[in-house]
Amino acid sequence: MQHGKARFIAGFLALPLALYVWYVVWPFAQSIGYSFTDWGGYSDEQHFIGFANYARLFKDELIGLAFWHNVFFLITVPLITIALALFFAFLLNVGGRGNRAGIRGVWGSGVYKIIFFFPQVLSLVLIAIMWQAIYRGDDQGLLNGLLIKVGLVDQSNPVGFVADPTPFLGVPAVLWWILFIAIWGGVGFYLVLFSAAMQSIPKDIYEAALLDGANRVNSFTRVTLPLLRDTVSIAWVYLGFIALDMYALVFVMTPSQGGPNHASEIFASVINFTAFNSSRSGRYGYACAMGVALGIFTMILAAVQLRITRRERLEF
Amino acid sequence: MSDTRSNFASLSPLSRRSFLQRAALAGLIVTPAGGLLAACAGSSTDNNGATGAASPDNPFGVADNSKVDVIVFNGGLGDEYAKFDQTLFTGKHGKVTVNLSSTQKIKTEQQPRFSTTPADLINNSGADSMALDALINDGALTDLGPLLDAPSWDNKDVKVRDTLLPGTVDDGTFSGKFYVLNYAYTVFGIWYNKALFDKNGWTAPNTFDEFFTLAPKIKAAGVAPFAFAGKYPYYMRWAIMSWIWKSGGRQAVVDIDNLKAGAWKTPEVMAALGATEKLIKDGHALTGSATLSHTESQQAWLDGKAAFLPVGTWLENEMKATIPADFKMTISNFWGVASGDKAANAVFAGSGEGWIVPKKAANAAGGMEFLRGMLSKEGAAKFASLTHSLTSTKGSGDNVTDSTALTSANSLMKAAGELVSFKFPDWYGDLDKGSQNAIGELMAGRMTAAKFADTMQVAADKVAADSSIKKQTRA
Numbered sequence: 001m002q003h004g005k006a007r008f009i010a011g012f013l014a015l016p017l018a019l020y021v022w023y024v025v026w027p028f029a030q031s032i033g034y035s036f037t038d039w040g041g042y043s044d045e046q047h048f049i050g051f052a053n054y055a056r057l058f059k060d061e062l063i064g065l066a067f068w069h070n071v072f073f074l075i076t077v078p079l080i081t082i083a084l085a086l087f088f089a090f091l092l093n094v095g096g097r098g099n100r101a102g103i104r105g106v107w108g109s110g111v112y113k114i115i116f117f118f119p120q121v122l123s124l125v126l127i128a129i130m131w132q133a134i135y136r137g138d139d140q141g142l143l144n145g146l147l148i149k150v151g152l153v154d155q156s157n158p159v160g161f162v163a164d165p166t167p168f169l170g171v172p173a174v175l176w177w178i179l180f181i182a183i184w185g186g187v188g189f190y191l192v193l194f195s196a197a198m199q200s201i202p203k204d205i206y207e208a209a210l211l212d213g214a215n216r217v218n219s220f221t222r223v224t225l226p227l228l229r230d231t232v233s234i235a236w237v238y239l240g241f242i243a244l245d246m247y248a249l250v251f252v253m254t255p256s257q258g259g260p261n262h263a264s265e266i267f268a269s270v271i272n273f274t275a276f277n278s279s280r281s282g283r284y285g286y287a288c289a290m291g292v293a294l295g296i297f298t299m300i301l302a303a304v305q306l307r308i309t310r311r312e313r314l315e316f
Numbered sequence: 317m318s319d320t321r322s323n324f325a326s327l328s329p330l331s332r333r334s335f336l337q338r339a340a341l342a343g344l345i346v347t348p349a350g351g352l353l354a355a356c357a358g359s360s361t362d363n364n365g366a367t368g369a370a371s372p373d374n375p376f377g378v379a380d381n382s383k384v385d386v387i388v389f390n391g392g393l394g395d396e397y398a399k400f401d402q403t404l405f406t407g408k409h410g411k412v413t414v415n416l417s418s419t420q421k422i423k424t425e426q427q428p429r430f431s432t433t434p435a436d437l438i439n440n441s442g443a444d445s446m447a448l449d450a451l452i453n454d455g456a457l458t459d460l461g462p463l464l465d466a467p468s469w470d471n472k473d474v475k476v477r478d479t480l481l482p483g484t485v486d487d488g489t490f491s492g493k494f495y496v497l498n499y500a501y502t503v504f505g506i507w508y509n510k511a512l513f514d515k516n517g518w519t520a521p522n523t524f525d526e527f528f529t530l531a532p533k534i535k536a537a538g539v540a541p542f543a544f545a546g547k548y549p550y551y552m553r554w555a556i557m558s559w560i561w562k563s564g565g566r567q568a569v570v571d572i573d574n575l576k577a578g579a580w581k582t583p584e585v586m587a588a589l590g591a592t593e594k595l596i597k598d599g600h601a602l603t604g605s606a607t608l609s610h611t612e613s614q615q616a617w618l619d620g621k622a623a624f625l626p627v628g629t630w631l632e633n634e635m636k637a638t639i640p641a642d643f644k645m646t647i648s649n650f651w652g653v654a655s656g657d658k659a660a661n662a663v664f665a666g667s668g669e670g671w672i673v674p675k676k677a678a679n680a681a682g683g684m685e686f687l688r689g690m691l692s693k694e695g696a697a698k699f700a701s702l703t704h705s706l707t708s709t710k711g712s713g714d715n716v717t718d719s720t721a722l723t724s725a726n727s728l729m730k731a732a733g734e735l736v737s738f739k740f741p742d743w744y745g746d747l748d749k750g751s752q753n754a755i756g757e758l759m760a761g762r763m764t765a766a767k768f769a770d771t772m773q774v775a776a777d778k779v780a781a782d783s784s785i786k787k788q789t790r791a
Contacts, residue, residue, distance in 0.1 A: 137607025138616070144604075156603055163546070163607035163760070255547045255607070256752040260760065277745035280784045 028295075035289035038282030046285070053282075053289035063290065066265045070244055072171055073179065073266075074301075078239035081183050082232060085190035088116060090220050092191070093198045094206060113195065116188040124185070128252035131181050135161035135253070162253045165263035172263040178249050186242065190235050197231040198224060233309035237302050244298055247272070267294050373408070375466040375688070376681035380411040384682030385435035387426065390418035391442045392633060393500065393669065397699040398439075398690075405689045412682060420444060430456060434674035437683035440496075441669050448496065451672070457495045458673040463684045464494055469692030476691060483735045484667045484708040497687055498667030499699070501706040503647060503725045504554050504628045505664070510644035510720060512539075512620065523652040524591040527624075531600050534623045542595060543622030545613045546606035549755035550748075553741070555626040556755065558650040558664045559588035561736040565658030573739045574789050575780040580773040588653045589758075589765035596761045606760040611635075618643065626650070632704055632721040645721040649728055661733030667708045700726075740776075743788045750775040 035053055039046035057063055092109040106112075119127060134142040137160050147153035160166075164173040201224065209219045225232075247268035251257050258269035267290065275287035370377035378384075384405075388398040395418035402414045419425055423444045426434060430446075440446055451457050464477040464485065477485065481501055488496035508520050516537055521527040531541040545551040561569045564584030571579035579585070595601065602622040605613060610627070614635050617625040625631075632645055639645070652660045671690075673683040689695055696712035699705070704719045706712050706726060713719075713726030741748035754771045757763035763771070779785055 132609070136604075136612065138602070138604025138612075140612075140616070141604075158604050160607055160760075165762075255756050256549055256749065259753055260756045260762075261753040273745070273749060277748065279744040279746050279779065279786075280782065281786060282784060 031288045032292055034285050035292045037285040039285045039288075040281050040283055049282075049285070053286045054293065056286065057289055057293055062262065062265060062270055063267075065262060066267050066270045069175060069264065069266050070246070072175055073182070073243035073246055074240060076179055077182055077186070077243040078236050080179075081186045081190060081239055082235055084183065084187045085194055085235075086225070086228070086232070088112075088187065089191045089194035089198055090216075090224055093195055094219065094224070113192065116191050118188060119185040120189045122185075124248040125252055127181065127185050128249050132253060135177060137161060137163055162264070163255050163260055165260050174254060174260070174264045178246065178253065178264065181249055182242070182246065186239065190239075193235060194228060194231060197228050201227050229309065233306065236309075237305050240301055240305065241298060244294065244301075372467050372472040374685070376462065376684050378409060378412055378679070378681045378685045380409075381413075382679050382682060383413040383415060384437065384679050384686055386414060386416045386437045386683070386686055387422065387435045387439060388416065388418045389422055389439040389441040389445075389669075390420055392630075393699075393703045393705065397695075397702050400698045400702075401686065401690045401695050404692065404695055405686050408689070409685070414686070422446065430674060431676065433678070434676050435683075436673065436677040436679045437686050438672050438674065439499075439669070440672050448490075448670070452490050452495055456675050458675050458677065458680050458683075459493045459495065460488070460497055460673060460684065460687070461494050463497070463687055466684075466688060469688050469695075476688060479691060479709055481665075481667070481706075481708050481710055481729060482732065483665060483737075487667045488670070496670040496672055497691075497708075498670050499690065499707055500669035500703075501665065501667050501708045501712075501729075502628050502630065503663065503665040503706065503728055504558070505626070505647040505649050505725075505728060506555070506651065507617070507625045507627060507631060507645060507647050507721075508623055509617075509620070510646040511642050512623070514644075518623075520646070520648050521651055522649070524594075524654075527651055528594070528598070531598070535600075539620065540602035540605075540622040541600040541624060543602040543605050543608075543613045543617045543625045544759065545608060545610035545627070546756065546759055547609045547612075549752040549759065550741070551610060551627060552755050552759055553751060554628070554664060555650055556588065556592055557738045558662070558736045559591065559653050560585050561662050561664075561738075562650065562657050562659050563588040563653040566662075566734060568658075569736070569738050570790055572776070573743070575740075575776050575787070577777065577780075578773065580769045580776065584658070586765065586769060589768055591651075591653050592758065593765035593768075596759060601759070606756070629705065629721065629725050632719065645719075646724040647721060647728060648724070649731075659734060661731065662736050663728060663732040663734075664736035665729065665732065666735070666737065739788070739790060744779050744785065746779055746785075747772075747775055 034046070036048055036050060037046040038049050038052075091106050092112055122130075136142070136144065138158055139145055139148050139155055141158070141161075143161070144153060144158040147159065148155050153159060160173070161177045162174045164177075166173050168176055205223055205227075206219055209223050214222065245268055246266050250264050250266055250269050251272075254260070254264045258265040258273070271287050271290045271294070274290060275284055278286075280286070368374065368377045368379035368382075386398065386402070388395045395416075398416055398418070402416050405414055406412070420442055421444045422438065422440055422442060423446045426438055426440075427446055429435075430451075440448070440451075464475065464480075466476050468474045468476045468479045470479075484498060484501070485494060487498050488494050490496075510520075512518075513520060516533075518530060518533065519526075521530055527541070534541045544555075557569060560572070564582060568579070568582060568584050571582075572585075602608075602613070602616060605616075605622075608616065611634070613622075614625060614627065614631060615638060616622055618635060618638055618640060629647065632639070649661075649663055671687060673680050673687075677683055690699075691707075691709050693709070693711075696707040696709035697715055699707045700712040700722060701716050701718075704716070704722050706722065706729065711726070711730075713722045716722050716726075741751060751772060754763065754768050754775075758765070758768045780787075
């Protein structure tokens with residue numbers, strides 16, 4: 001009987017699994033293979049060159065620059081997105097207490113949830129195009145237009161936004177403006193994720209805390225946060241992946257895709273340029289090495305992250 | 317990838333770029349299958365079918381009662397013009413049948429048939445077109461040389477070759493053979509609204525000096541003198557390279573393309589760069605122009621916020637939904653740089669929208685004859701009036717009266733000296749990106765002309781010294 005069950009399951013899984021292996025796993029394996037070659041991408045000629053591509057990676061100034069830009073996102077995107085999402089989720093689910101009995105969110109929380117979640121419905125490219133109109137660098141831009149009307153910005157010197165390489169806290173302004181969009185677009189999803197997790201926390205725990213005299217801050221830090229640990233940890237890993245990508249926003253929004261003058265260069269934009277546009281021979285093999293390095297880096301980060309936050313799960 | 321003036325001219329830069337990226341990705345995915353297809357197409361036996369008697373009216377000897385399969389790309393230029401060419405053809409050859417079909421899926425439909433039963437004439441264009449270098453390397457195309465040397469449709473004493481605009485033969489020649497007839501012709505230059513200029517009594521400048529004299533008057537009228545697409549710096553690269561060509565002549569650009577030491581720092585190149593720098597430093601650019609996309613800058617120009625805008629002749633088609641009724645779009649040549657210019661009459665222009673005759677075409681003679689008809693005065697004029705684009709036949713815009721853009725481009729080509737062309741961004745991706753970054757900085761006022769020349773020279777020297785980069789040269 002057990003045997004038959006396994007065959008039954010395998011029967012259903014065979015096709016998707018085969019598709020997955022052929023279209024996902026196999027290209028990954030191929031990339032690893034190519035990363036050890038000097039393949040240019042268009043010919044059928046390639047030679048094994050060992051770890052030469054990887055050695056070159058560490059001397060590549062552009063990759064170095066892109067790496068630090070990704071690290072900037074890696075720190076800021078998860079931190080700010082999770083903090084905001086937790087804060088809003090708490091307000092929407094248990095934050096509204098007032099003088100009535102019971103645990104509930106602030107007034108109108110259902111509407112807020114939809115509004116916050118909305119960016120998640122749009123494709124990233126659409127978001128980038130929409131924000132282009134908001135960030136536009138002359139008086140026709142939504143933000144510049146407003147700022148000029150209010151008198152905060154001089155009409156002859158509007159804010160450059162994603163075309164502005166001036167450093168702010170040591171990081172080019174363009175990266176901060178892109179960060180803002182990433183957070184704006186990301187908070188809604190994690191808000192809903194955390195909301196779902198919060199709703200699975202039994203209300204009596206909050207009521208017990210309430211009876212013990214806990215205020216909002218206490219019930220958040222002592223009850224909500226510890227019980228959301230698993231969800232937050234997963235969110236952190238997801239957001240880490242997003243921070244290592246950021247390709248769509250950079251590609252659509254910045255001048256010469258990673259500019260101005262490399263100010264918003266990230267791993268993905270360098271890989272794209274190296275694989276398809278670089279004039280060096282062996283470009284594709286080198287780009288594969290970049291991809292593999294990024295993949296390894298991502299996996300290490302995820303493993304470390306999950307290991308650090310691993311704890312015994314609380315059943316309720 | 318960067319010199320997008322050929323088939324991609326009608327797409328926006330974003331879609332051009334993303335298309336190329338996707339095409340490259342798709343190419344990688346189908347590499348094994350593509351290799352097999354290429355292998356099949358490798359062998360080449362001429363199979364040009366039965367031919368009839370050749371005469372000046374039928375130079376390729378198209379046989380009576382034969383049929384010609386013609387595939388037209390139904391994209392930005394439509395397929396109306398090809399239907400007209402069909403009537404033109406059957407008017408001359410009543411006993412030959414033309415099967416005209418239009419599609420946007422050129423590669424999807426034609427590639428599988430290419431090594432066996434291809435059409436006789438294909439408009440290889442659009443996002444789903446076949447890679448030219450692959451077709452040529454596989455020997456899959458008919459040499460269209462006989463078409464160039466055939467008598468023209470309208471006058472049997474004039475060869476087809478002599479009815480074409482300059483650049484058309486070069487653009488379609490690969491390894492000494494003429495494989496592609498590019499039918500549409502794109503002119504680049506500086507646009508202005510003649511209605512606005514007439515109203516204010518301004519004269520469009522021919523040189524930077526005249527521009528700098530006029531600019532304060534334009535500003536006084538509340539208009540910014542110059543707008544450009546700062547987000548995509550290769551738009552300004554067309555202008556800057558044209559200015560360099562005018563200032564230093566052909567040799568200056570050839571030296572740059574050939575990565576010659578010091579090519580970016582000659583006095584002639586510096587004069588062109590210096591004029592560009594002055595344009596920005598003196599505050600003649602529309603505020604925020606350095607951050608605008610091509611359509612944003614073009615709309616700002618249409619809205620009357622700026623007087624001049626550098627771009628190609630696809631402008632009218634791209635913006636046709638928002639052109640004000642009283643607007644008189646007019647293109648002028650890129651300005652001369654200084655009185656000592658070596659090539660003041662040079663024009664930046666070139667042909668695109670390629671037509672090919674497959675090697676295995678059953679009726680190659682019919683395909684070429686159809687092309688000969690398309691290149692006739694009547695065919696070319698019809699194309700110009702339908703699409704508001706020039707064809708590569710001389711004077712195609714002569715009789716078009718409802719487009720100031722086309723009329724001005726037509727007269728610009730009549731006064732044209734040599735044609736500007738530059739290759740380094742196509743040859744060296746690193747210099748493509750490097751020059752775009754540097755132009756972005758120059759046009760945003762964050763980089764001086766001297767620093768720009770240094771940056772480009774360092775980048776060029778680096779490519780020249782890198783033995784892993786395959787070098788190309790031009791004479």
